[in-house]
Amino acid sequence: MIQQSLETAWPADLPATDDRELLAAGRALLRADATGAGRAKWPDIFPDSDQVTPAFATARFRIQAAIARRAGSPDKAVVHLVWAGIDRGGTFTDLRITDWHFTRTTSKKGAATWTPQPRT
Template sequence: MSALPPHGEGVAGDQVIQRSLQAAWPADLPAADQRELLVAGRALLRADATGIGRAKWPTVFRGPDRALAPAFAPARFRIQAAIARRAGDPTKAVAHLVWAGTDRGGTFTAGRITDWYFTRTTSKKGASTWTPQPRT
């Protein structure tokens, strides 16, 4: 029997997906870094899928990517689960998101997976932050 919820479970199954994701990929970042990466990862995914907020990420959504029509209306899009983990060395991380949505054509799909990669950068004043990397 699968540990994941049955297909079509909807919002009720999202907690099961979150727990499964956390169990499969144990935490390896400080809690503050995880929070920062999850906030940014969720915002990036929403901007990518719905078009809302792309201007906040000019280095990620540039050129033709910025002009693409959004595939999902905000009301027909949800993030089912999300975690942030290291991606190799301590200066790299990934926000791993599982999401669902109904596209403009009316097709609903759950369990979509998107990864946003980040690099830790440090300012001249010594403050560090996680910077999202453009998709290649």
């Protein structure tokens, strides 16, 4: 239901390959942010990844819906995630919203990839 609402409100505007790449990265970033696990993969996003898991980390979480869309230009995108989690104290919260912004970068060999941007 949530997924359908997002897709209706914000029609798809990315090629399927970009959409899949962005959704996979957005989900992985959310998992790292919400649980503390896997943060070392993105040192620019999580500069303190070598420290212990933050106290606010959720013990369990699930993604309820996710979409990837352009963000103003062909080389910018946002992954919009709606998720639920249980913190370490046992408090459940659903319909949490997290947005991850990405910029398309091109390597010297011409390969384009989506790079997550630090939160400001």
